[in-house]
Amino acid sequence: MIAFENVAYNYGGGELLSEVNLRLAPGSFHFLTGPSGSGKSTFLKLSYAELQPTAGRVTIFDREVRSLTRDDVAMTRRRVGVVHQDCQFLDHLPLAANVTLPLTVAGRNSDPRDLSDLLGWVGLGHLGDAKPPSLSGGERQRAALARAIIMGPDVILADEPTGNVDWEMSLRLLTLLVELNKMGKTILVATHDLNLIRQAKSQVAARVLRIKNRRIQLAGADL
Amino acid sequence: MNALKSLLTPDRQAARVVPPTGFTAQLTLFTSAAMAFLAVFALALSLASGRLADRWSSALAGTATIRISAPAEQMDTQVAAVLALLGTTPGVASARALDQAEQRALLEPWFGPDLPVDALPLPRLIELTEGNPGYDGEGLRQRLLAEAPGAVLDDHTRWRRPLAVAASRLRLLGLVSIILIAGATGAMITLAANAALSANLPVIKVLRLVGAKDSYIVRAFVRRFTLRALSGAAIGTVLAMIGVAILPRADDAGGFLTGLGFQGFGWLLPLLLPPLAGVVAFAATRIAAFRTLKGLT
Ligand SMILES: Nc1ncnc2c1ncn2[C@@H]1O[C@H](COP(=O)(O)OP(=O)(O)OP(=O)(O)O)[C@@H](O)[C@H]1O
Ligand SMILES: [Mg+2]
Numbered sequence: 001m002i003a004f005e006n007v008a009y010n011y012g013g014g015e016l017l018s019e020v021n022l023r024l025a026p027g028s029f030h031f032l033t034g035p036s037g038s039g040k041s042t043f044l045k046l047s048y049a050e051l052q053p054t055a056g057r058v059t060i061f062d063r064e065v066r067s068l069t070r071d072d073v074a075m076t077r078r079r080v081g082v083v084h085q086d087c088q089f090l091d092h093l094p095l096a097a098n099v100t101l102p103l104t105v106a107g108r109n110s111d112p113r114d115l116s117d118l119l120g121w122v123g124l125g126h127l128g129d130a131k132p133p134s135l136s137g138g139e140r141q142r143a144a145l146a147r148a149i150i151m152g153p154d155v156i157l158a159d160e161p162t163g164n165v166d167w168e169m170s171l172r173l174l175t176l177l178v179e180l181n182k183m184g185k186t187i188l189v190a191t192h193d194l195n196l197i198r199q200a201k202s203q204v205a206a207r208v209l210r211i212k213n214r215r216i217q218l219a220g221a222d223l
Numbered sequence: 224m225n226a227l228k229s230l231l232t233p234d235r236q237a238a239r240v241v242p243p244t245g246f247t248a249q250l251t252l253f254t255s256a257a258m259a260f261l262a263v264f265a266l267a268l269s270l271a272s273g274r275l276a277d278r279w280s281s282a283l284a285g286t287a288t289i290r291i292s293a294p295a296e297q298m299d300t301q302v303a304a305v306l307a308l309l310g311t312t313p314g315v316a317s318a319r320a321l322d323q324a325e326q327r328a329l330l331e332p333w334f335g336p337d338l339p340v341d342a343l344p345l346p347r348l349i350e351l352t353e354g355n356p357g358y359d360g361e362g363l364r365q366r367l368l369a370e371a372p373g374a375v376l377d378d379h380t381r382w383r384r385p386l387a388v389a390a391s392r393l394r395l396l397g398l399v400s401i402i403l404i405a406g407a408t409g410a411m412i413t414l415a416a417n418a419a420l421s422a423n424l425p426v427i428k429v430l431r432l433v434g435a436k437d438s439y440i441v442r443a444f445v446r447r448f449t450l451r452a453l454s455g456a457a458i459g460t461v462l463a464m465i466g467v468a469i470l471p472r473a474d475d476a477g478g479f480l481t482g483l484g485f486q487g488f489g490w491l492l493p494l495l496l497p498p499l500a501g502v503v504a505f506a507a508t509r510i511a512a513f514r515t516l517k518g519l520t
Contacts, residue, residue, distance in 0.1 A: 049520065050432070070436075070437055070516075071436050073520065074435060075434070077431075077432065077434035078434035088425070088429045088432060090242075090429055092242040093240070097239075101240070101429075101430075102434055105240070105430055105433055105439055106434060
């Protein structure tokens with residue numbers, strides 16, 4: 001689905017990531033860990049074409065990112081659900097409209113029942129009419145997850161989706177991701193939460209990637 | 224063409240995803256209205272001076288007369304001399320002496336049909352038609368003085384020539400003003416659109432992140448600014464047309480100022496201004512929006 005070949009990236013300063021070689025196979029479940037500032041979010045941005053690698057090749061759905069036109073990038077993003085770390089919303093629209101925004105910009109209608117099911121699952125059923133600025137950090141994260149999956153994407157990339165929620169809600173969100181994975185979706189979750197990873201490993205064959213010395217390695221069973 | 228069609232099909236969703244931009248909206252509306260107002264007057268000025276230029280130019284193309292007053296026995300020789308002289312004057316297309324019947328017809332309105340023309344010591348008239356380029360009036364006067372002392376050149380329409388030139392310049396200036404107004408409108412809408420675009424940069428980024436195509440985002444802005452420019456210009460045009468319509472009328476002899484207005488189909492011309500403003504806004508916003516998007520992934 002998404003493949004990195006000898007990828008390097010820097011924001012203009014020193015190299016942040018280098019010699020990244022990895023493939024996210026269809027239907028796989030990965031966690032991405034690493035210290036704060038090690039480049040987890042950067043890696044995700046490379047994976048949905050917000051950034052282009054400074055060296056090497058990133059391939060999304062068998063197409064090299066550099067060869068994509070702007071419209072191709074838009075079409076690619078409709079197939080990749082992203083939970084951004086900073087949960088970006090349109091503050092003037094109610095939460096429900098924000099969650100269905102990917103459908104709106106794709107010119108598709110949203111089924112109200114699907115929407116209320118989804119909002120109910122992430123525990124936001126009662127907040128559909130609230131404006132994003134009035135929501136708590138955890139509520140925003142859950143809304144971001146709902147927005148990421150409403151299009152039924154093939155790939156879900158989540159950047160700290162449980163950073164601001166309690167353990168119970170974390171498990172709930174994890175279960176949602178595991179269910180989606182069982183439906184065949186490819187999933188990558190960047191997180192600091194080792195407990196969450198352990199919990200997931202009991203439910204699904206998840207692999208753990210770790211950023212260390214600018215490289216991304218597969219972590220062993222030790223964690 | 225497609226872009227134009229999508230402009231006309233209402234898309235409330237696309238309009239809603241970009242938050243309303245109150246102040247820029249009013250500014251665009253006001254600017255378009257003011258510019259259209261000015262453009263209507265520039266158009267009226269241009270049309271009026273055009274009419275004036277045409278009228279005065281056609282008067283110039285008319286004829287001049289040479290009046291010969293001489294003792295009866297010299298009359299025929301002087302007429303022949305003047306005709307010969309005119310035949311060799313550059314810039315004179317043709318010349319002929321009026322016969323007695325024609326002279327009588329000229330005098331009839333004043334003296335009635337029974338005037339004994341033969342018995343009166345009337346001057347003879349020679350009508351000359353100016354060529355293109357025209358003749359040198361002062362030179363002709365000098366030569367007439369030498370060859371036929373009783374001949375007087377009356378070229379009363381010639382003083383209008385500089386006025387006719389001025390009038391057509393004025394027409395040109397009016398048209399240039401309209402072009403400048405269109406350019407200024409484009410510039411101001413570009414500024415307003417750029418302000419709206421940068422104020423909404425976070426919104427645009429989110430839209431891109433959730434998979435919006437450039438054309439979708441551009442449409443939301445273009446639609447807004449085009450409709451605003453269109454309605455602003457419509458208001459300005461209507462107000463200015465009312466202003467022109469209630470200018471006092473005068474007959475043809477009236478001066479230039481009272482002639483400042485639209486005539487006949489001329490009233491339809493200002494109606495082109497709102498669509499023109501719409502097209503200008505459409506292009507300006509589209510260019511500005513695509514340029515902004517180019518900097519985003
Ligand atoms: N737009 C940018 N311009 C310059 N430097 C940047 C930019 N974005 C991130 N960085 C830097 O790149 C490094 C990696 O950032 P990144 O956000 O990928 O880290 P992260 O692993 O996601 O961290 P965290 O766990 O805190 O979210 C950081 O040192 C950050 O300061
Ligand atoms: Mg991060």
